[in-house]
Amino acid sequence: MTLVTSTVMKNKNNIVILEREDFHILLEILFREGYELYGPTVNNECIIYDRIQKTEDLPIGWKDHQKAGSYRLEKSDEKTLFGYSVGPHSWKKLLHPANERLWEAAADGNGFTINIPQGDDSKRAFIGVRSCELQALSIHDKILAEGPYVNPLYRNRRENVFIVAVNCTRPGGTCFCASMKTGPKAVSGFDLSLTEILESDAQYFTVEAGSASGTEILSNLPTREASQAEIEAAEKIMERSAENMGRTLNIDHIKELLYDNFDNAHWETIAERCLTCGNCTMVCPTCFCVNIEDISGLAGQSAERWSRWDSCYTIDFSYIHGGSIRTSPTARYRQWMMHKLAYWLDQFGTFGCVGCGRCITWCPAGIDITEEAAIFQEKQ
Amino acid sequence: MAMANKNSINQLGIADNPVFTRQFRIIRKRTETYDTFSIDLVALDDIAVFDFEPGQFNMLYIFGIGEVPISISGDPENTGTLTHTIRKVGAVTRGIGGLKKGGYLGVRGPYGAGWPIKAAAGKDVIAVAGGIGLAPLRPAIYYLLAHREQYSRIILMYGARTPEDILYLRQLEKWQSLKDMTTLVTVDRALGDWRGNVGVVTTLVGRSSFDPSNCISMICGPEIMMRYTVLELEKHGVEEKDIYVSMERNMKCGIGLCGHCQIGPTFVCKDGPVYRYEQIRNQFLKREM
C-alpha cells in the first residue's frame, strides 16, 4: 500500500462477494505474500490490535458497549468477525510507535559517531481498519511524511502496509464519524474494503479493491460478482449505520466558534473534571506529539536518541526556562480540544478529530468532546 | 542495527534523516557575562560552509546530555565559522559551558524563519533587543552594516538589567562610534559609577528619530518586553505590518514533528521563530495559549 497520495482505483462497479467460510483464504494469501498480520483480538477484556495468525484470533461474536468513561465487552451468539467498533489501540502503535530509537552514538577519540538505523522493511497487513482510522492514517501521513521534514522511519513503515478496511455496520456508543465526515463507509486509502453481512441464512462480505495491490490479492480469492440486491443491501446497512451514531458534533464554523471563545469561563468548568491524565492523547489516533530524549550509557561512552510518545497534558510539555506556559488544567484541556477542532485546520487543512469516540470512552472523568462542543455552540 | 554512512547528507545538504546531527568542534570560546558565553564552531564533515539566515537557530547537542535550540549569533557572511551565544540556564547549556576549545558539539539546522533583512531595503531599520535577545539580532545587524547603502537609518536600541549584564559590550561601543548607525543602550538599574541611560528599553523609542511610515522594526527579548515595545512603537506611529518579533517555546525536534513548540495554530520552529507581528498578534496576547 503506497501513501494515499498515489492513485486510488475507484471500483464502484467491481464489488464482489466473499463467503464467510472463505475468509481465511484472505489471511493465508497475505501470509504467503510475506505479510505479518495485525488485527483486532480480545485481550484483558478489551479489543486491541495485535499480531494475528488466523481467523479464530479475531474477536468472533464479541460486541462492545461504549459510553463516556466506560468500555465493556459482551460475547454474543452472532458469529460476526467485526461486530464491534474501535478499542483503546489505534494503528499508530505500529506506525508511530510509543518508543523508538532514532539513532545510537559512540564516543571515540575524535568526538562521536552517530549510527542511523536502516529502515524497517517488514511487510505488514492491517486487518479490520475502520474508516475513521483511514482518515487518521492520512492525517499522520500529512504530518510525518509529507511536510518539509519527513520522519523516514514512519514513511518506510507506512509504505509497506497492506490495508484491509472494514466498514462499520454497528457504530459504537461514542462514535461520531458521520459528523466529522470520516465514515462510516471507507471511501479511499485502503487496499481492500469489506462489509460484513450477517443474514438469517447467510454470512458473507462484500469486497472492493482500492488499489492495484488490492486488486491483485482479490484476484486470488474465490469471489463472485455481487448482485444488485446484495449491493443495495450493503448500502442500506451503511446508511443505517450512519444514522445510528452514538454521538453527533456540529462542525459548522466550529473553528471560528472556539477561537472566539478562547477566554470563555466554560473551559474552567470542564477543567474542574479533567485529571490531565492524558488518556485521551494516548488513545487518540491522530495525536502525534513525541518527546525527543537523549540518554547515555553509564560509562559515558555511548548515547542514544529516542522518540517517545508525549502528551500536551503533561505539566512540562510547554516548559521554557522559568516555567511552563500552560500550567493550569484549563489551559491544557483547552489546548487539546482546540488543537483537534480548530488549530489543526489552520495547520493541516483538516480536523485533528476523526470522530472515533475513543477519548470519550477512555476518559476516566467521562468528559465528552461532542458534549462540550455543543455547550460552546449553545452559548453563542 | 546496521551502520549507515555517518555523513549521509544528500546533495541539498539536508540529512535524509532529519534528526541526523553534524559534528562540529569549538575553536574559540569567549565569556560574555557572568552567565553567558559565546563559542565559534567549525564543521568536521565534508561540508565546510554553514549557510544561514539571520534569525535562524540550530539544535545544539552535547554528547550524552541532550539538545537545546540556540539562535545563531554570528556573521552570516562568514560561512566558515558558526557562532552561538549561550546563557547557562539548564543541564545542556551548562554542559556546553563546561566544554573547552577543542570540544565537540552536534549541530542540526539551520531551522526556522529569519529576520526580514531583504524586505527592509530602502527603509529605516529599528532593532530593539532586551537581555540575551541581542544575540539573535546580531547577525541581522552585521548584514545591514555590510550592505549599508541598501538601508535608510539603522537604529539599535538595547536594554539590559544592569551594566554587568550588557552583552557584547565592546561590539556595542564600536557600533556607538559609527556615524551611520545609532546605537542606544540602557539598563534597568545601575550602581553609582554608571553614566549612561537608566530605564527600560521602551524608553529609548522616544529618544531616537525615525520615519514610522517607512520602517521595519525587529524586536527580540523576553515576551513581556516585546509586548511593551510593540505598544511603544505603535504609540510612535509604527504599523503592525512593519513590526517583527522573535518567539520562543519549548522545542524538542526543531522541525515540526514533535508538537511541543506550538502556540495555538503555529509551530514556532517552522513558522517562526521570527514572525511579523500581524501574524502572531492573536496568540501573543492570549494567556496560557
Added chain:
Amino acid sequence: MENLEKILANHPSLSDLDDKYIQLLVSCASNVVFKAGEYIFREGEPADNFYLIRHGRVLIEVNLPPKGSIIIRSREEGEIFGWSWLVPPYRWHFDAKAVELTRAIALDGKCLRGKCEADHDLGYEIMKRFVQIIAERLEATRLQLMDIYGNGK
C-alpha cells in the same frame, strides 16, 4: 523673560500648551545650570521645583544601604523630571544628580501651585500633562520591577 517664553513654548514636554498658559508659566520660570556631579535635590528636601532639561543628563537615584546609590532612571535633553511638587507633602522621594554639565529651566512649584489654584483651566492643562508623565513613569517602573531579563529563578 522673552527668551524663557520661547524656550518653554518649544520644549517638547510642553508642546501645544496654549500661549496664554505659557505666559503664566514664564513668571514662575528661571534658567539654571548644574555642574557635572552636582546634586540637584536630595530625598526628603522640600520639593519646590520641577525641571525641563535643555542640555545634559540627570540621574535619578535612591540610596540603598549597604549597596549605596542605585540609579533608577536617567533623564536627558527635552525631558522633564520632578513631580513631587504636585503631591503633598511636597518632599522629594529620590535624589537627582547631574552626571554632566546640565542646563535646565526650573519652574517654581509653590508659584505654579498658586497659579493653578487661581486658574483652574491652567491647573487642568498642567494636570493633564503631568498625569501622562506619571503614568509613563509608573509603567516603566513596573517593567523594571518585573526583572524581565532575570534568570527565571
